[in-house]
Amino acid sequence: MRKLIVLILLAVIFAVPVSAQEYTAPEAPDEALGLMPVERTTFGQDLWTVVKGAVGKLQPELAAAVKICVALVAITMAVSLVSSMPGKSAKVVELVGVITAASLLLQQTGSMIRTGAETVTQLSEYGKLLLPVMTAALAAQGGITTSGTLYVSTTVFDALLTAGISAILIPLVYCFLALSVASCATGQDILKKLCDFAKWLSTWLLKTALYIFTGFIGVTGVVSGTADATALKATKLTMSGMIPVVGGILSEASEAVLVGVGVMKSTAGTYGLLAVIAIWIAPFLQIGIRYLLLKLTAAVCGVFGIKQISALISAFSDAMGLLLGMTSAICIILLISLTCFLKGVG
Numbered sequence: 001m002r003k004l005i006v007l008i009l010l011a012v013i014f015a016v017p018v019s020a021q022e023y024t025a026p027e028a029p030d031e032a033l034g035l036m037p038v039e040r041t042t043f044g045q046d047l048w049t050v051v052k053g054a055v056g057k058l059q060p061e062l063a064a065a066v067k068i069c070v071a072l073v074a075i076t077m078a079v080s081l082v083s084s085m086p087g088k089s090a091k092v093v094e095l096v097g098v099i100t101a102a103s104l105l106l107q108q109t110g111s112m113i114r115t116g117a118e119t120v121t122q123l124s125e126y127g128k129l130l131l132p133v134m135t136a137a138l139a140a141q142g143g144i145t146t147s148g149t150l151y152v153s154t155t156v157f158d159a160l161l162t163a164g165i166s167a168i169l170i171p172l173v174y175c176f177l178a179l180s181v182a183s184c185a186t187g188q189d190i191l192k193k194l195c196d197f198a199k200w201l202s203t204w205l206l207k208t209a210l211y212i213f214t215g216f217i218g219v220t221g222v223v224s225g226t227a228d229a230t231a232l233k234a235t236k237l238t239m240s241g242m243i244p245v246v247g248g249i250l251s252e253a254s255e256a257v258l259v260g261v262g263v264m265k266s267t268a269g270t271y272g273l274l275a276v277i278a279i280w281i282a283p284f285l286q287i288g289i290r291y292l293l294l295k296l297t298a299a300v301c302g303v304f305g306i307k308q309i310s311a312l313i314s315a316f317s318d319a320m321g322l323l324l325g326m327t328s329a330i331c332i333i334l335l336i337s338l339t340c341f342l343k344g345v346g
Contacts, residue, residue: 026126026129026130026133026275027275028126028274028275028278028279029122029126029279031279031282032122032275032278032279032282033278034053035049035050035053035054035278035281035282036049036050036274036275036278037049037050037274040270040271043270043273043274046270046274047274047277050274050277050278050281051281054278054281054282054285055285057282058285058286058289061285061286061289061290062289064108065108065289065290065293066293068104068105068107068108069293069294069296069297071104072101072104072105072297072301072309072313073297073300073301075097075100075101075104075309076097076101076301076304076306076309076310077304078097079093079094079096079097079304079306079309080304080305080306083306094306094308094309095185097306097308097309098181098184098185098308098309098312099185101309101312101313102181102184102185102312105312105313105316106177108290109177109316109319109320112286112287112290112320112323113170113173113174113319113323115283115286115287116170116283116287116323116326116327117165117166117170118283119279119280119283119284119327119330120162120165120166120326120327120330121162121166122279123276123279123280123327123330123331123334124158124159124162124330126275126276126279127154127155127158127276127330127334128155128158130272130275130276130334130338131151131154131155131337132151133272134151134272134338135150135151150337153213153216153337154333154334154337157209157212157213157216157333158330158333158334160209161209161329161330161333162330164205164209165326165329165330168205169202169205169206169322169326170326172198172201172202173202173319173322173323175198176195176198176199176202176315176318176319176322177315177316177319179191179194179195179198180195180311180312180315180316180319181312183195183311184308184309184311184312184315185308187308195315199318199322202322202325203322203325206322206325206326206329209329210329210332210333213333213336214336272338273335273338273339276331276334276335276338277331277335279331280327280328280330280331283327284324284327284328284331287320287323287324287327288320288324290317290320291317291320291321291324294313294314294316294317294320295314295317297313298310298311298313298314298317301313
C-alpha cells in the first residue's frame with residue numbers, strides 16, 4: 001500500500017502538466033481597443049470588423065495627404081512655367097521649388113516617422129504581455145520545450161529588431177531624406193549614391209532580420225506537422241520581394257497566419273492575433289495611403305519636366321515604404337509566433 005501511495009505521488013510530481021485552463025490575453029491598447037469587435041464571432045468576421053474600423057478612420061488622413069499632393073503638383077507647375085520664361089535662371093527657380101516642396105513633405109513625413117516608431121513600440125510592448133500567456137497555455141498542454149523555444153526566439157528577435165529600428169533604421173530614414181533633399185537641390189552624383197546606399201542598407205537590414213527569424217523557426221523544428229507549413233509560408237513571404245512592397249507582405253502574411261487560424265480554438269490566441277493586427281493596421285494604412293499618393297504625385301510631376309522635384313517626391317515615397325517595412329516586420333514576427341503557439345495549443 002505504501003509503495004502504491006509513493007508511486008502515485010511520484011507520478012503526480014513528475015507528470016507533464018496538461019491543463020484545460022483557459023488563459024486570458026492582455027487587453028489591447030486604447031487606440032487598438034476601439035477597433036476590436038464588441039461581440040466575438042468567427043475570426044474572419046472579427047478581422048473584417050477591425051479592418052473596416054481602421055478604413056473608416058482614414059478620411060481625415062486621406063484629405064490631408066491629398067492636399068499636400070495637390071500643393072506639390074501646383075509647385076511643380078509653377079516652377080515649370082517660371083523657369084521657361086526668358087531672363088529667368090532655371091537653376092535658381094528649380095532650387096526654390098525643391099526647397100518649397102521639401103518643406104511641405106517634411107511636415108507630413110516627420111509625423112509619419114513618429115507614428116511608425118510608436119507603432120513598433122506598441123507592438124513590442126503588447127508582445128511582451130501576450131507571449132508569456134501563450135507560452136503558459138502551450139506548456140500546460142505538454143509543449144514545454146516548444147513553448148520555451150518559441151518564447152525565447154520571439155522575444156529575442158523582437159527586442160533586437162525594435163532596438164535596431166529605434167537606434168539604426170529610424171536615423172537612417174532621416175539620413176536618407178536629408179541626402180535626398182541635398183541631392184535634388186544640388187544635383188551632385190555623390191549625394192545620390194549615398195542616398196541610394198542608405199535606402200539599400202535599411203531594406204537589407206529588415207530583410208535579413210526576417211530571414212534569420214523565419215529560418216530559425218523552420219530549421220529548429222520547434223513546431224511540427226502542419227505548423228511547419230506555417231513557418232515555410234513565413235519564409236516564402238520574406239523571399240517574395242522587398243519588404244516595403246505592400247501587396248506581398250499582406251497576401252503572404254495573411255495566408256501564413258490563416259493556415260493556423262482554421263484549426264485553433266484558443267480564445268486568448270485569437271484575441272491576441274486580432275489585437276496585434278488592430279495595433280498595426282491603422283498606422284499601416286495611414287502611412288500606406290501617403291506612400292501610394294506620393295508615388296502617383298511623383299509620376300504626375302514628372303510630366304512637367306522638373307526632374308528634381310519629381311525625384312524628391314519619389315524619395316519621400318520610398319521613405320514611407322521603409323516605414324511600412326519597419327512596422328510590418330515587427331507585426332509579422334508576432335503573427336508568425338502566435339500562429340505557431342496556436343497550432344500547439346489547438
